[in-house]
Amino acid sequence: MKKDLARIVCKFGGSSVAGTEKIKNVALRVKSLQEQGNEVIVVVSAMGDTTDDLLELAAAVGNDLNLREMDALLATGEQQSAALLALTLDKIGCKAISLTGWQAGVKSDSNYSKARINGIDTSRVEKELSSGKIIIIAGFQGLSREGDVTTLGRGGSDTSAVALAASLGAKRCMIFTDVEGVYTADPRIVKDASKLRSISYEEMLEMASLGAVVMQPRAVEFAMLYKVEVEVRSSFNLEPGTIITEVANMEQQRIVTGIAHDIKCAKIGIFDLPDKPGVASLIFNDLARAGVNVDMVIQSATREEHNDIAFTVCSDDLPLALPVVEKLVEEIGASGMAYGDKVAKVSIVGAGMQSNPGVAAAMFAALADENINIEMISTSEIKVSCIVDESKIKAAVKALHKQFELEQING
Numbered sequence: 001m002k003k004d005l006a007r008i009v010c011k012f013g014g015s016s017v018a019g020t021e022k023i024k025n026v027a028l029r030v031k032s033l034q035e036q037g038n039e040v041i042v043v044v045s046a047m048g049d050t051t052d053d054l055l056e057l058a059a060a061v062g063n064d065l066n067l068r069e070m071d072a073l074l075a076t077g078e079q080q081s082a083a084l085l086a087l088t089l090d091k092i093g094c095k096a097i098s099l100t101g102w103q104a105g106v107k108s109d110s111n112y113s114k115a116r117i118n119g120i121d122t123s124r125v126e127k128e129l130s131s132g133k134i135i136i137i138a139g140f141q142g143l144s145r146e147g148d149v150t151t152l153g154r155g156g157s158d159t160s161a162v163a164l165a166a167s168l169g170a171k172r173c174m175i176f177t178d179v180e181g182v183y184t185a186d187p188r189i190v191k192d193a194s195k196l197r198s199i200s201y202e203e204m205l206e207m208a209s210l211g212a213v214v215m216q217p218r219a220v221e222f223a224m225l226y227k228v229e230v231e232v233r234s235s236f237n238l239e240p241g242t243i244i245t246e247v248a249n250m251e252q253q254r255i256v257t258g259i260a261h262d263i264k265c266a267k268i269g270i271f272d273l274p275d276k277p278g279v280a281s282l283i284f285n286d287l288a289r290a291g292v293n294v295d296m297v298i299q300s301a302t303r304e305e306h307n308d309i310a311f312t313v314c315s316d317d318l319p320l321a322l323p324v325v326e327k328l329v330e331e332i333g334a335s336g337m338a339y340g341d342k343v344a345k346v347s348i349v350g351a352g353m354q355s356n357p358g359v360a361a362a363m364f365a366a367l368a369d370e371n372i373n374i375e376m377i378s379t380s381e382i383k384v385s386c387i388v389d390e391s392k393i394k395a396a397v398k399a400l401h402k403q404f405e406l407e408q409i410n411g
């Protein structure tokens, strides 16, 4: 890297590249970042709803379960926008080159559809940078050791960007999106949500894991691990965004930093399980083996040597989980099972909660005031989550935002 140049990685999400006009806007922005004396690496998502459209095409063929081929298909979306951006930059007189994930050296495991990056060979990118080019990399994709194309899970371009920033020793990773930063709640639901000036890695990781799609959780993990400073900001204006970093000054004074919600939840209950050692282990081992991530678990009090277990999974995993549970019901001798995907999770997140008792009680009270029934609860040091009926989720997010006076945070 030339001494006087700062290296930055910027990522533009789907809505930022949805159409050639928007791609032109990105090109001008990237050009100006280069003119300010930066070495610029750009990571792009697929245009607009392209990934969803590709998923629909596969569903129309009637086979979206061959995950290897699904990844080969989905990866094309990002390649399209990378090449289009390179063409647009070329047209406005900027030297640029587009690279697929694998041309850029992004290596992953072979867990198709949710692969994890396990290394990046930056030699090609370094070579292209040294000739003064802007490098455009297709996000969301990698190459497995077997030489197959993989994708990194929905929102995976965020992770491509942060991982590249870490590997390339970039000064900053900028995530350009359709909102101005990270807010105290999804600004599409809470109109007076506040933009946070900064948020700690830990809190952002919780927010993202609990449903705030503005960053993929894995991207935050990478940022935390490799100490990459990330800024989330708007593609459409020049307002400063939110810095995701180590403990930010204001954080200590906040008890609750944000409200996250997730509608991709499903609930499964197994009834009248024998109350003896090894039953829970059997259930959750089998689910893990089937690749199902279990989230909250509740076991009821024992009655007549039997009890019930209920748990939640991501609704995308429901088709994987159901056959496993149905088989277990037979094996273990439970009386039956039930499931539903009309539930959602609402969470409060804040580092300040650790030392402030009564926060969970205030959360439950706010939900009760709105007549929202809580079906399950889980807590950790910096979050409390409740499962509620999906139809109540917006009301729940709004009530909690109000309860913790988050419209007044000026982060």
Ligand code: ADP
Pocket (backbone or CB within 6 Å): 012, 013, 014, 015, 016, 045, 155, 176, 177, 178, 179, 181, 182, 183, 184, 185, 186, 187, 188, 207, 211, 212, 213, 214, 215, 258
């Ligand atoms: P991109 O296509 O740029 O990756 P995403 O749709 O993945 O964009 O992420 C941006 C969206 O995240 C916003 O439009 C917003 O609705 C949603 N979002 C959810 N929670 C938050 C939050 N706390 N702060 C900001 N945005 C949030």
Ligand code: ASP
Pocket (backbone or CB within 6 Å): 013, 014, 045, 046, 051, 052, 077, 139, 140, 153, 154, 155, 156, 157, 158
């Ligand atoms: N295009 C992929 C998705 O829609 C990856 C991304 O946008 O980050 O999830």
Ligand code: MG
Pocket (backbone or CB within 6 Å): 013, 155, 158, 213, 214, 215, 216
């Ligand atoms: Mg995204």
